[in-house]
Amino acid sequence: MTSxxxxxxxxxxxxRLGFGAMxxxxxxxxxxxxxxxxxxxAVELGVTLIDTAYLYGGGANEELLAEALHPYPxxxxxxxxxxxxxxxxxxxWKLDGRPAVLRDQVEQALRRLRVERIELLQLHRxxxxxxxxxxLGTLRDLxxxxxxxxxxxxxxxxxxxxxxxxxxxxxxxxxxYNLLDREHEPVLAACEAAGIAFLPWxxxxxxxxxxxxxxxxxxxxxxxxxxxxxxxxxxxxxxxILPIPGTSRIDHLEENLAAEGLHLLRAHRDRLDRLPx
Numbered sequence: 001m002t003s004x005x006x007x008x009x010x011x012x013x014x015x016r017l018g019f020g021a022m023x024x025x026x027x028x029x030x031x032x033x034x035x036x037x038x039x040x041x042a043v044e045l046g047v048t049l050i051d052t053a054y055l056y057g058g059g060a061n062e063e064l065l066a067e068a069l070h071p072y073p074x075x076x077x078x079x080x081x082x083x084x085x086x087x088x089x090x091x092x093w094k095l096d097g098r099p100a101v102l103r104d105q106v107e108q109a110l111r112r113l114r115v116e117r118i119e120l121l122q123l124h125r126x127x128x129x130x131x132x133x134x135x136l137g138t139l140r141d142l143x144x145x146x147x148x149x150x151x152x153x154x155x156x157x158x159x160x161x162x163x164x165x166x167x168x169x170x171x172x173x174x175x176x177y178n179l180l181d182r183e184h185e186p187v188l189a190a191c192e193a194a195g196i197a198f199l200p201w202x203x204x205x206x207x208x209x210x211x212x213x214x215x216x217x218x219x220x221x222x223x224x225x226x227x228x229x230x231x232x233x234x235x236x237x238x239x240x241i242l243p244i245p246g247t248s249r250i251d252h253l254e255e256n257l258a259a260e261g262l263h264l265l266r267a268h269r270d271r272l273d274r275l276p277x
Contacts, residue, residue, distance in 0.1 A: 002236055004260055008197045009150040009171035012119060014077050016235060017260050018049030020246030026060035039068035041250050043076060045257050051244045053081035053124060054105050062112040070114045079120035080109050081154060097127030097135035106142050122152035122174055126160060136167040158186050172197040178205045179230045182277045192240045203243040204230045211275045218268050231259035233272050
């Protein structure tokens with residue numbers, strides 16, 4: 001039977017089906033009020049893993065989650081990402097893993113999230129212009145100072161993951177992965193072998209119409225939606241997969257979380273596994 005929980009870094013237990021906050025509107029107005037309601041409803045429905053990042057609105061997404069959920073209920077883990085910054089004077093976002101930048105972004109995230117420690121802090125991308133040891137060494141120093149609980153990576157290769165593990169204990173990896181996009185299957189396999197949490201971003205995405213039709217056919221047989229089928233497939237794909245589907249609507253949130261109770265038969269999985277990706 002598929003487990004519904006996972007211990008990140010071997011310790012912090014979360015519900016495997018989480019919530020990605022990227023799509024939540026942060027500008028003042030009705031859309032922001034809806035965003036607050038969505039975040040609160042996620043927690044009401046038992047979500048214990050919420051993903052955000054400094055990139056999402058330059059910290060505005062972090063502030064929104066704090067407004068919606070602080071003081072945080074026991075057991076809730078809000079993970080954020082650093083390592084992307086706006087360049088000057090163009091104002092364009094670019095990778096920036098310089099130690100001073102990473103340290104400042106972590107300090108600002110602590111302030112915006114209203115916490116003394118970020119239980120899971122992920123490097124948004126590896127900055128090729130900064131030595132990996134400098135980037136991860138800075139996060140390790142912040143961990144030693146008690147400001148970070150666990151360290152994760154995002155969009156890494158198998159080789160990069162192996163190199164990183166020589167410097168730090170990697171608790172999570174956040175790569176693009178879904179039913180129709182399995183480019184990072186080797187990274188998933190490496191994470192499974194090491195017991196590292198794998199958080200697929202864009203966990204639901206559709207490719208060619210024929211593939212979508214096959215997913216829809218399985219969904220119709222199960223009385224479910226294609227989205228629920230895609231999420232149930234992820235949950236059954238590997239015990240280390242922690243999907244974080246995002247939405248700005250409560251009805252879609254409830255649809256996503258209901259996927260946890262969807263049982264795919266072996267025949268369904270075989271059909272889905274054969275889909276082109």
